[in-house]
Amino acid sequence: MTTERDGSDHQNCDMSEAHTERLVHRLATLRERVDRGMDRREFLRTLVSGGYAVGMAQWLGVDDFLAAGNDEVPVVTALVRDDPDDPWSVQERTRYVPAAWYAAVEKAFDVNDRLARLAFTGYLGSAVVPGTYDSETATVSIGVSSDGHSVSEMVGELAEGIEIDVETFVDVETFIDVEDIQDDPGNREPRLADVTPDGRVPSGVAVETPSSLATLGPALYHPDSQQRFFVTAGHAFAGEQEMSDGTLLLPREGAEHAELGTVASYHPAEDIAAIEPNGPIEPASRIDAPERARVSGQLTRFGLADLVARGEELEKVGALTGHTTGKIQGVDAVTCFTDDFCRRGQIRWGGEMDLTDGDSGSVSYHRDPESDDGDVLIAGFNNARTWWPGQSYVWGVGAYRLTETHGYHF
Incomplete structure (x- = not known):
C-alpha cells in the first residue's frame, strides 16, 4: 500500500x-x-x-x-525621477499608443537588429523611422556601398509589412577617412562656464583634455555603485596614454582652469568617457540652455519613436555652436561608417551644421511635457556629424543604449 x-x-x-x-x-x-x-x-x-x-x-x-x-497598448516612453533632486528615484513613465503603430515599429526594430547582425557585404548602417500614429507604419532606412549585395535578397520575408528605404553610396572608401576630416569652427569662441560658487557646473560648456576641446555633458549616474560622473566624448582623449591618466579641465570665465577629474571608464562603441570627480566641483543635472534646464530623466527607445510620430524636435547646447534644434531622422540606428566596428543604438537628428569640433560630448534633449518647471529628458549623447554626400544629420548614442549596455542613466 x-x-x-x-x-x-x-x-x-x-x-x-x-x-x-x-x-x-x-x-x-x-x-x-x-x-x-x-x-x-x-x-x-x-x-x-x-x-x-x-x-x-x-x-x-x-x-x-x-x-x-x-486599440491601444502601453509603452514605456521615459525613465523619470520621482524626486527631481534624487537621481536614484527613477520610475518608468507609460504612454498609450495605437496598437497597430506599435506593432509596425516593433517589427521595424526587429528587422533593423537582424540586418545589423547579418552585416552583409556593403552594409554601412541602418535606422528605424517610425511613421505618424495615423499612418500605423514604420520604415527601415539602409545605407549600402556600391559593391553591396542586393538588399531585397538579404531582407526577404524578414521585412514583410515594413517599408525598406535603400540608399547606395558610391566609392565610399574615398570619402570616409576620419583622419582627414576636420570641422571648421570659424571664429566661434567656446562657451565657458561661470565661476561656480555652488560647487556645480552645468552641461553645454567647454572642457579641455590634454589634446582637445569638447563639451561637458550633464551628470551621469551609475546605480550599482551610487556614483555620479562628469561625462564627455571619449574621442576627446587622444590615445591610451591620455585615457589612462587623462585629466579633464574646465576653462572658466574670470578664473583659472579648474580640474574636474580623471577618466574612470571609457566605452569605445558609445564613445563616452566617464570622469570621476576629484575636486570641489561636482557634476550637475542641468544644461546651460537659453532657459537653464534641469534634467529629470531620459527617453527610452519608444519614447524617441513617440517623438518622431508626433513630429517633435530635439535640442542641444554645444560649446561651439550653442543652442540648436532639429527633427529626429532615425532611431535605434546602426552606424558602420567609422572604425572597424558598428555602433548600435544611435540617434540621427538635426543637420550637419548643428555640430562642429568642440561640440562632441553635448546631449540632445526634449522638454518634459509633464513638468511644470521646464525640466528636460535626455535623448542621447552627440558624438559626430555626417561628412558623407547626400546625408545631413548629427549622430550619437541614445541614452537608453547607455542604460542597457552599461547601466548608466542621466
Whole structure:
C-alpha cells in the first residue's frame, strides 16, 4: 500500500508539474504576443477562451495594457525621477499608443537588429523611422556601398509589412577617412562656464583634455555603485596614454582652469568617457540652455519613436555652436561608417551644421511635457556629424543604449 500510494503521489506530482509548465509556457507566449502588438480586445478574448482569470493580467505585468483603449497598448516612453533632486528615484513613465503603430515599429526594430547582425557585404548602417500614429507604419532606412549585395535578397520575408528605404553610396572608401576630416569652427569662441560658487557646473560648456576641446555633458549616474560622473566624448582623449591618466579641465570665465577629474571608464562603441570627480566641483543635472534646464530623466527607445510620430524636435547646447534644434531622422540606428566596428543604438537628428569640433560630448534633449518647471529628458549623447554626400544629420548614442549596455542613466 505504501509503495502504491507513494507512486500515485509521485505521478500526481509529475502531472502537476507538467500542468504548471504548460501554463507557464502558454502565459509566456501570451506575454510575447502582447509585446508584439496584440490589441486589448484580442487579449481579453484569449484570456477567456484559455480559461484564465482576468486577474492573471497582474501576473503577466500587463495591468497598464488592460487600462488602455480598445486599440491601444502601453509603452514605456521615459525613465523619470520621482524626486527631481534624487537621481536614484527613477520610475518608468507609460504612454498609450495605437496598437497597430506599435506593432509596425516593433517589427521595424526587429528587422533593423537582424540586418545589423547579418552585416552583409556593403552594409554601412541602418535606422528605424517610425511613421505618424495615423499612418500605423514604420520604415527601415539602409545605407549600402556600391559593391553591396542586393538588399531585397538579404531582407526577404524578414521585412514583410515594413517599408525598406535603400540608399547606395558610391566609392565610399574615398570619402570616409576620419583622419582627414576636420570641422571648421570659424571664429566661434567656446562657451565657458561661470565661476561656480555652488560647487556645480552645468552641461553645454567647454572642457579641455590634454589634446582637445569638447563639451561637458550633464551628470551621469551609475546605480550599482551610487556614483555620479562628469561625462564627455571619449574621442576627446587622444590615445591610451591620455585615457589612462587623462585629466579633464574646465576653462572658466574670470578664473583659472579648474580640474574636474580623471577618466574612470571609457566605452569605445558609445564613445563616452566617464570622469570621476576629484575636486570641489561636482557634476550637475542641468544644461546651460537659453532657459537653464534641469534634467529629470531620459527617453527610452519608444519614447524617441513617440517623438518622431508626433513630429517633435530635439535640442542641444554645444560649446561651439550653442543652442540648436532639429527633427529626429532615425532611431535605434546602426552606424558602420567609422572604425572597424558598428555602433548600435544611435540617434540621427538635426543637420550637419548643428555640430562642429568642440561640440562632441553635448546631449540632445526634449522638454518634459509633464513638468511644470521646464525640466528636460535626455535623448542621447552627440558624438559626430555626417561628412558623407547626400546625408545631413548629427549622430550619437541614445541614452537608453547607455542604460542597457552599461547601466548608466542621466
